[in-house]
Amino acid sequence: MVVSFGLSYVNQLLIQGLLLELEFLGVAGLHPQLSLQGTHHTPYQSSDVSLTVTFDAVHFILVLLFADDTTVIGLIKDGDESAYRQEAERLELWCGRHNLELNTLKTVEMIVDFRRHPSPQLPLTLSSCLVSTVETFKFLGITISQDLKWATNINSVLKKAQQRMYFLRLLRNHGLPPELLRQFHTAVIESVLCSSITVWFGAATKKDKLRLQRTIKTAERIVGTPLPALEDLHAARTKTRACKILSDPPHPGHQLFQLLPSGRRYRSMQTRTSRHSNSFFPLAINFLNS
Template sequence: KLRHLRQAKEDAYRKGDRDLYNQARNTLNKEIRAAKRTYAKRLEDQFASNDPASVWKGLKAITNYKTPSPSTEISKEDVRQVFRKNKRRKAPGPDGVTPACLKTCADQLAPIFSQIFNRSLELCEVPSCFKRSTIIPVPKTSLDPLQFAYRANRSVDDAVNLGLHFILQHLDRPGTYVRILFVDFSSAFNTIISTLLQTKLNQLSVPSSICQWITSFLTDRQQLVRMGTLMLSSRTTNTGAPQGCVLSPLLFSLYTNDCTSKDPSVKLLKFADDTTLIGLIQDGEESAYRQEAEQLAVWCSLNNLELNTLKTVEMIIDFRRNPPALTPLSIMDSTVAAVETFKFLGSIISRDLKWDTHIDSIAKKAQQRLYFLLQLRKFNLPQELLKQFCSAVIESVLCTSITVWFGSATKSDTRRLQRMVQTAERIIGAPLPTLQELYTSRVRKRAQKINVDPSHPCHPLFELLPS
């Protein structure tokens, strides 16, 4: 309809009929305003019904960000939508089919499962395989305190903050510097030896029945390779853990539990397969650090893990006035490359311990998302819905690992990010919490949780003030 009205206005303009042109223009503007009101109401309903997928689909259509997906059959859409709402981190059933698999393969699985579900309703029977469950106890003792993955009250920010604490505390002393080895494994999850894992689980006092179940889960797995329409014959594998399985990172964390540093001047931080070796060097004495790096390579060889020497890099943090040239680290006869910056568990660390590069990355992402907020504002959505969108899409980016970097960021960088918050305030027309307020709130909440957890590696860093 709008296309025809626009064409009518252009025809009137070409004819030179001013009255007809004014009438066509007014009619077109009236219909455009009505269409915007209708679309704004639709967006409001989508927000109210907690349907972010539909909201993003509309945004992409408005901004021409991406062509919307073609429509599908209604009979299969219900199953498809349910699969897509699965949470990736939920555990799989005994069949090993993870929610991540259902979510990723929703389009392919919806036709099959819709037939299964309809048949089940038709027969008034639930298949027995749908009613099975497995309970897997997780050991809580004898675990490496510097392994932060899959641990209660542990987070990525805790790992980064503790690593920075080790570094900064050490650099306060004269004649010191730090060497950080960021370790990369080649196909880490694919190299787990099931029998060796079972031995390690037994040492952690995991019940033997669970150990046997996990061994059975990891062995005699059938794998198929498909290239286009060509399907190769299946192969049986007894090594590694399935990619995408919710258990794989946990099993890898337990598999590497005995990989620790023996020297107090060398810290080994782990988050699943992300491993970082921090050498706290005093007066140029690097023997402990180099020995621990060598022992790490030996441990990997004994446990069937392959170090990717091309992606394993080192960063040297040295604030001495006239630092001498340092001998590069070598692992397995390969020289480890030195880097100026590295993305450490989501936070970009630089060798000068400044956060300019990290904040540049955050600012770029937030700026892109402000555009979507502006597009929503043009449809006159209520302020409350715009604030919800801002909190979920923009604030979440600005506050990523904020407890790590905000306290050390320069004022110019924090002001730059705060200006983005102010821009969002002007678009919404309502006040928003400042970054300082968000940072203070999150630090307090995190400190309270750590302070009541004596097993947390950061717990000793908190000293209660005298009452």
């Protein structure tokens, strides 16, 4: 489930910002049913992010705070939702104690359930209001679907990139040299195409990857010089992100990179589904070993 909570400030409060590294949501691929929510508090310091986290390892309840929103990730096993619902109640109490008000109109819930015969879930209630259930959930600029497929997010990325292609053509028509056109493409169009690319590109369908690469080819014709393929950009950024995690022992994913006795390669992750094998950590290990 994904529940996104909205908060309204009653008093001026300084809340430590929390940036969720989206590839950490790859944990979703490990579990048959996942509950993702949204609003709470706690701190993890990384070399490049400030992350506030509380984690209940027994019930797998992960609380992540970002500005005035919170995401709660919880595993529901054997139909037992008690830990998940208790966390939502604790969140409501925490907000009350810290002079914050939950905005239930901005709170949504998304259920991620890959069982063959999923059982219906009772709706979540906060402040005597039912939380609406949605099929997609936008988090930090990326659209997550309940089937953990990325077509909706890719459509949004392509739309943004194609809108910016107009300005690239306009600059070309005004005689801007290829080198400056390339720089503009990197800053304005490629940055959109590569937004959170380490999270979703590996699991994208072949059709969607061709659509994305077609946008790069169009930009190449406008710029007049070769541009890096999106697969190469994905591989490079995945390796860069993996190296940052390796150099940051407190990172939640650091322990997933285990060196083999030879000391030259990392132990491959065992995966049972293509959804998991195409997520960030298995791909990152494969790239580092190649």
